[in-house]
Amino acid sequence: MSAMENDPFSLFAKWMKEAEKNEPNDPNAMALATVDGDGRPSSRMVLLKGWDQTGFVFYTNLESRKGGEIQANPNVALLFHWKSLKRQIRIEGAVQPVTPEEADAYFASRPRISQIGAWASLQSRPLEGRFELERRVAEFTAKFGLGEITRPPHWSGFRVVPRAMEFWHDRPFRLHDRFAYSHDGDGWTARHLFP
Ligand SMILES: Cc1cc2nc3c(=O)[nH]c(=O)nc-3n(C[C@H](O)[C@H](O)[C@H](O)COP(=O)(O)O)c2cc1C
Known part of the structure; x- marks a missing residue:
């Protein structure tokens, strides 16, 4: 069980820590939803590779479908679901590219x-x-030889800067807990929601 806290990031830290202990695979896996230029949504899993109060970072190919959709519309949603814990976290916000230095360090x-x-x-x-695919892997393996492999220009990361976060925790008879946080001005407002 979890109590609502004033700050969504301290609750996120607690839940992620418990997910790391309990989930058998990829506790940092999250669904990323984007929309295309016509407002049609799509989603896929990505891995959370860093987070702090400034946002939630993932890495990808900038020329992928999601890369193109983010370029057209930076508004995205993230979703964690930890089955072992019966918990869900929803995050909504806009993405910002990470700095080249940050992407280089992770790469x-x-x-x-x-x-x-x-x-x-x-x-x-x-x-x-x-x-x-195997031919291309062989080509780039030969190209780089034993030398350093630089980060491709089409590969980098995005930081989802949250404006809303919602924590859902299973409770008996579907009387679940829902804690919703919204960012307005310079602080976070917390509300309980009906399940
Ligand atoms: C558990 C899991 C983690 C994944 N992590 C990433 C990731 O961090 N970055 C990435 O680009 N694709 C990741 N993928 C693959 C994506 O789900 C997706 O197939 C790929 O990025 C292409 O998506 P797009 O065509 O919508 O751009 C992951 C897939 C799974 C199942």
Whole structure:
């Protein structure tokens, strides 16, 4: 059970810590919803790679479907669902690109094969077959040899700057807890919502 707190970030920290202990896989996995230029939504999972009071960071291919949609409309939503804890967190906000330095530092921390993968994958575009991907991996492996693999210009991160966060916790007989936070002016307002 959780009590409502004044600050959504301290509640987020507590819930994420418990998810890290309880979830068997990827407690940092979250659904990212974007909308296209016609207002049509789509969603997919991404991994949360950093967060603090300024926002929630994920990394991706900027030329992917989500990359294009974010360029057209920076408003997005994130969703965590931890089945082991019966908890959900919804986050809504607008994205800002991370700085090149931040993206470089994270890219440098990734395994070498993942770095090659970032060069090889034309994320979201049609692939003739598995062989085409493997050929591109071999090409970039040969290109970089044993040298440092620099971050591709089409690969970086986004920070979702939250304007609303909502915490949902299962309670018996569907009388769940819902704590909703909205950012207005310079502070956060907390409200209980009916389940
Ligand atoms: C658990 C999980 C984590 C994922 N993490 C990422 C991620 O951090 N970044 C990313 O670009 N794609 C990630 N993916 C793949 C995306 O869900 C998606 O297939 C890909 O980014 C292409 O999405 P798009 O065509 O909408 O741009 C992940 C998939 C799963 C299932």
